[in-house]
Amino acid sequence: MASKIFQPISFIFLIFILLAPIGHAKRSTPSDKKSSSLDSFKKLKGCHKGNHTKEIHKLKAYLEQFGYLNYPNKTHATDDDFDDILESALKTYQKNYHIKPSGIVDDATISKLITPRCGVPDIVNGTNYMQPRGKKHKSSSSNIHTVSHYSFFDGNPKWPSTKTHLTYRFLSNVPSYAINPVASAFQKWESSTHFTFAQVQTNQNSDLEIGFFRGNHGDGIQNAFDEKSIAHASAPPGGRFHYDEDDKWSVEPAADAFHLESVALHEIGHLLGLGHSLVNAAIMYPTFSHGEVKNLDADDIAGIIALYNH
Structure with missing residues (x-):
């Protein structure tokens, strides 16, 4: 008797699967874990030099990953003290992303911190590749020379001229x-x-x-x-x-x-x-x-x- 009931139920379930919409254009794996982790930055709103807040070590880890922070003493890299070094690194980050360089974790800074990004760092070996360094190019429509804001990798690696x-x-x-x-x-x-x-x-x-x-x-x-x-x-x-x-x-x-x-x-x-x-x-x-x-x-x-x- 159980097998007779199971067969039509299985058939209906199979039809349901076949008729269900297929999201072929995107990955089905959710990124909830990423969102919840990045949301921890929101808890730092208003933080500034002199504060000791539970999530500050996550801000340090973020800024270190993308080249803004390099503590000589690694103990300070993992603590929750908002010190002079962190303030300086945060100001540089804010300047790179057109945010007032206050050194305070404000709304604009949080908004940028929680925005997903490319994994390639902005600063490598102390060189800030997101700031203009005197590069200029001539506009095709005028004689005005404007500063460019592109950058290259450390050492300017490129494909050889024979490899196009x-x-x-x-x-x-x-x-x-x-x-x-x-x-x-x-x-x-x-x-x-x-x-x-x-x-x-x-x-x-x-x-x-x-x-x-x-x-x-x-x-x-x-x-x-x-x-x-x-x-x-x-x-x-x-x-x-x-x-x-x-x-x-x-x-x-x-x-x-x-x-x-x-x-x-x-x-x-x-x-x-x-x-x-x-x-x-x-x-x-x-x-x-x-x-x-x-x-x-x-x-x-x-x-x-x-x-x-x-």
């Missing part, structure tokens, strides 16, 4: 819906630079590789994916570009997901040698919000031209 055609491959863990957005991003860079790109099969050797990973996968690019970063890439000739598979990704703009092509444009910029930009409209600006769609900016193109004409 780059091949790329998708690792087997890349979902099928991500392939066209990434290919489109390569085409946009190709139309704006002297580079050409061609996709090869997963089992072939290539100059560049694209993959989806989570946690500490030991890729050697940068820190493991955590609540702060959504993607990262290596400088030339590293050639590795990885999305965080724990985040939600979309082909079209979606209010609860990151735009695959926009993030690909950013990370390909790193693969070619660009660092981060101070210009909010530039694709090389470090942060991305859900649903945000961006394209190549004049600052991005000026950076590539400057890097490869140097």
Whole structure:
């Protein structure tokens, strides 16, 4: 009797599964863990030098990860004291992101801290790559020289002049819906630079590789994916570009997901040698919000031209 009841129930359940909507355009894994961790910054609202607040060590860890903080005494790196060193680092962070450099954890600072970003740091070996350093380029429509805000990696690594055609491959863990957005991003860079790109099969050797990973996968690019970063890439000739598979990704703009092509444009910029930009409209600006769609900016193109004409 039990088996006779089970069969129609199983059949109905199977129909329900087949008719359920399929979210093929985005990862189904939620990023609640990331959100809750980043929300801890909200508890620091109003904090300033002299405070001792439970979550200050998380702010120190964030600023250290992206190059703003380097304590000689590592004990102070993990405590909850808001000291002179932290205040100086926070002011630099605020300046980089067009926030009044007060050294106070205000609403504007919290808003930027909880915005997901690329995993490549803003400051490397003490050099702030998000501040202009006298680079100038001539406007095509006038004789006015304007300061550019693009940057390069430490040591200005780039592909050799004989290497203008780059091949790329998708690792087997890349979902099928991500392939066209990434290919489109390569085409946009190709139309704006002297580079050409061609996709090869997963089992072939290539100059560049694209993959989806989570946690500490030991890729050697940068820190493991955590609540702060959504993607990262290596400088030339590293050639590795990885999305965080724990985040939600979309082909079209979606209010609860990151735009695959926009993030690909950013990370390909790193693969070619660009660092981060101070210009909010530039694709090389470090942060991305859900649903945000961006394209190549004049600052991005000026950076590539400057890097490869140097």
